[in-house]
Amino acid sequence: MVEKLVDKRVEGIRRLLKPLDHVGGYGIRPGMYLVQGALALPGGVSFTIHSLGAYSCELALFHRGQKEPYTVIPFPEEYRIGDTYSMIVFGLDIEENEYAFRFDGPYDPGKGLLFDKERYLLDPYARAVVGQSKWGEKTENYLTYRARVVEERFSWGKSTSPDIPFTDLIIYELHVRGFTKHPSSGVKCPGTFEGLREKIPYLKELGVNAVELMPVFEFDEMEEMRVVDGEILYNYWGYNPVCFFAPNTSYASAVEYNREGSELKTLIRELNENGIEVILDVVFNHTAEGNQDGPCFSLKGIDNNVYYMLTPDGDYYNFSGCGNTLNCNHPVVQQMILDCLRYWVIEYHVSGFRFDLASILGRSEDGTPLRRPPLLESLSADPILSRVKLIAEAWDAAGLYQVGSFPSFGRWAEWNGKYRDDIRSFLKGDGGMAANAAQRMIGSPDLYRSLEREDQASVNFITCHDGFTLYDLYAYNEKHNEKNGWNNTDGDADNRSWNCGAEGETDDPEILRLRKRLRKNAYAVLMCSRGAVMVRAGDEFGNTQYGNNNAYCQDNEISWLDWNNLKTEREMFTFCSWMNAFRMRHPVLRRKTKCALCGLPDVSFHSGIPWNDQFDGNTRLLGVLYAGRDESDSRDDLVFVAVNAYWEPLEFWLPYPAAGRFRWKLNVDTGSEDSIREVILNKADAVTIGGRSVMIFTAGE
Numbered sequence: 001m002v003e004k005l006v007d008k009r010v011e012g013i014r015r016l017l018k019p020l021d022h023v024g025g026y027g028i029r030p031g032m033y034l035v036q037g038a039l040a041l042p043g044g045v046s047f048t049i050h051s052l053g054a055y056s057c058e059l060a061l062f063h064r065g066q067k068e069p070y071t072v073i074p075f076p077e078e079y080r081i082g083d084t085y086s087m088i089v090f091g092l093d094i095e096e097n098e099y100a101f102r103f104d105g106p107y108d109p110g111k112g113l114l115f116d117k118e119r120y121l122l123d124p125y126a127r128a129v130v131g132q133s134k135w136g137e138k139t140e141n142y143l144t145y146r147a148r149v150v151e152e153r154f155s156w157g158k159s160t161s162p163d164i165p166f167t168d169l170i171i172y173e174l175h176v177r178g179f180t181k182h183p184s185s186g187v188k189c190p191g192t193f194e195g196l197r198e199k200i201p202y203l204k205e206l207g208v209n210a211v212e213l214m215p216v217f218e219f220d221e222m223e224e225m226r227v228v229d230g231e232i233l234y235n236y237w238g239y240n241p242v243c244f245f246a247p248n249t250s251y252a253s254a255v256e257y258n259r260e261g262s263e264l265k266t267l268i269r270e271l272n273e274n275g276i277e278v279i280l281d282v283v284f285n286h287t288a289e290g291n292q293d294g295p296c297f298s299l300k301g302i303d304n305n306v307y308y309m310l311t312p313d314g315d316y317y318n319f320s321g322c323g324n325t326l327n328c329n330h331p332v333v334q335q336m337i338l339d340c341l342r343y344w345v346i347e348y349h350v351s352g353f354r355f356d357l358a359s360i361l362g363r364s365e366d367g368t369p370l371r372r373p374p375l376l377e378s379l380s381a382d383p384i385l386s387r388v389k390l391i392a393e394a395w396d397a398a399g400l401y402q403v404g405s406f407p408s409f410g411r412w413a414e415w416n417g418k419y420r421d422d423i424r425s426f427l428k429g430d431g432g433m434a435a436n437a438a439q440r441m442i443g444s445p446d447l448y449r450s451l452e453r454e455d456q457a458s459v460n461f462i463t464c465h466d467g468f469t470l471y472d473l474y475a476y477n478e479k480h481n482e483k484n485g486w487n488n489t490d491g492d493a494d495n496r497s498w499n500c501g502a503e504g505e506t507d508d509p510e511i512l513r514l515r516k517r518l519r520k521n522a523y524a525v526l527m528c529s530r531g532a533v534m535v536r537a538g539d540e541f542g543n544t545q546y547g548n549n550n551a552y553c554q555d556n557e558i559s560w561l562d563w564n565n566l567k568t569e570r571e572m573f574t575f576c577s578w579m580n581a582f583r584m585r586h587p588v589l590r591r592k593t594k595c596a597l598c599g600l601p602d603v604s605f606h607s608g609i610p611w612n613d614q615f616d617g618n619t620r621l622l623g624v625l626y627a628g629r630d631e632s633d634s635r636d637d638l639v640f641v642a643v644n645a646y647w648e649p650l651e652f653w654l655p656y657p658a659a660g661r662f663r664w665k666l667n668v669d670t671g672s673e674d675s676i677r678e679v680i681l682n683k684a685d686a687v688t689i690g691g692r693s694v695m696i697f698t699a700g701e
Helices: 002-016 176-180 193-198 200-206 262-273 299-307 331-348 358-362 374-381 417-427 434-441 509-527 570-585
Strands: 021-023 026-030 037-041 044-050 056-063 071-074 084-090 097-104 170-174 210-213 217-219 226-228 231-233 241-247 277-282 352-355 389-392 412-415 458-461 532-536 603-605 621-629 636-644 650-652 665-669 676-680 687-689 693-699
Touching: 026 071, 056 084, 097 299, 170 176, 170 570, 176 193, 193 200, 193 262, 200 262, 200 570, 241 331, 262 277, 262 331, 277 331, 277 389, 299 331, 331 374, 358 374, 358 389, 417 434, 417 458, 417 509, 434 621, 509 532, 509 570, 509 636, 509 693, 570 665, 570 676, 621 650, 636 687, 687 693
Parallel strands: 170 210, 170 532, 210 277, 277 352, 352 389, 389 412, 412 458, 458 532
Antiparallel strands: 021 026, 026 084, 037 044, 044 084, 056 071, 056 097, 217 241, 226 231, 603 621, 621 636, 636 693, 650 687, 665 676, 665 693
């Protein structure tokens, strides 16, 4: 019955949509002005695009895979409303057609005007980009990017986002290609969305409930492709977007003519059905068009002086470090970004976004930081985006650092770079870091004092794609990026790492034991910190990049996860999985809960002696007591985390819990051979914690 009603509705629309004019052998009529891009309609396709500076616009149609268009249809002047061109073209076989636009207008680089009526331009709202569907290959016919019409026919059924509370998130950051490209991954479709889908049972076993995908928008991996020491280097990470609305076709295991995105949607649907949210790492700070020496394939040729921040003489501001900077707070660019995010939420059921170099999104057209950036405020208040996570990388490449001060409007969370730095420093034994580490573990209230944010602001992490892996953090004192071809000048030099006495690989059993203990320490502290947490894919089984802390160009075993390590590092995987589950069993670790009946404060610090919260430059023993009650019952939940960053064993006393109503139980001791323990303490004697170790205790009625 429903299908019949739909068919009748489509037929009704078809009767209403009839050509009013004929150009180049095609019937046309004014299009859907409020729907940017290409929209498939019964019997035709609506093409809509706008330009503030152009004189006129043409639609170029290509047969699939051909170099030259078979027809070019000018938009009639009467089809232009304001600065928007819209036209329905009837009778197109969308499976055999690709399209691009051409604009005529003034050419004056000194004023930022780059119109060229002979240049074919990619639709900024394209749902699919053609010409680069196979990784590392570009068809000779494609001298520029073109778009394909996509029919949105994917069935989501009753699938919805899990809508996980922010503080409950255990985010797993991964690179779609690198996650399964290694032969050891054991998947049928390595390096693809489908390959990742095959690994969903693994993600569930690990116990993560969100995946953060490094860029999946269409990007050009061959930008600045080069050969170093016989190895082809690509722009592997994908932080150079070509089109914001199109998924990267090289991540699909099969060509999806006019169904681009179906494989990604299938992945997201199955992740959601397994209780795992999907967060996209999005790059709205620059594009692959680069500076004045870069290509012109889309925004430059449509409205260069609108889409990019330009100096008074027409050059490009470079707050991104990648040649150009999107002019995010121009109304047109704001609208494009808002349309894009809405599209990914509506059509792909994405649960959140992590914004790369997000401080750029708060700059004015001349680069000045704004007090109330219109874009950030609009995104925070948008009704379509009201339940998705908005996570800022709260800095940019020009030195604007806003961790703790990013304009949040009560909605934005931040990658807490200070958490990473302070916890790294404390755990490797640096003096004077205990007080900072304590603040980081309890949600960084010194950074996020506003009551409207509380535990909702901080995404805590120790490692991410940018920097050392967790294994390398305790195997290298220095970065080793020689294979990137820049004489080891690239990558951050401030790693706060420690090689434990030997640089790189070693057979020394004592060093290997110490390194594993330090990795467990870091993971345990992270899982016992308030706010959301994020881990880097592969850290749970000792993935290494051999000291490379900037592997953005390494499409090889430096960046690919070696799943053989899951066998040799099974104990580490088991520990991480157990800690993930432990975190979820104890809400007091994730956020402030109801007050404990026993009268203990929500959080308290204990530096060796109960209730001694005074730290000095020599303090390396930190005890954090979390106390509260789960909202679902009235039982108290106490978790005490003791961290000894000193190199020798130390003694400490546990705070005596509530007049004998509780007994402490030791759950974790990274200093023991078996890190996961279950030992009941019968009396409140002093406890000895091993050097460079973490112990975790619980108590309850």
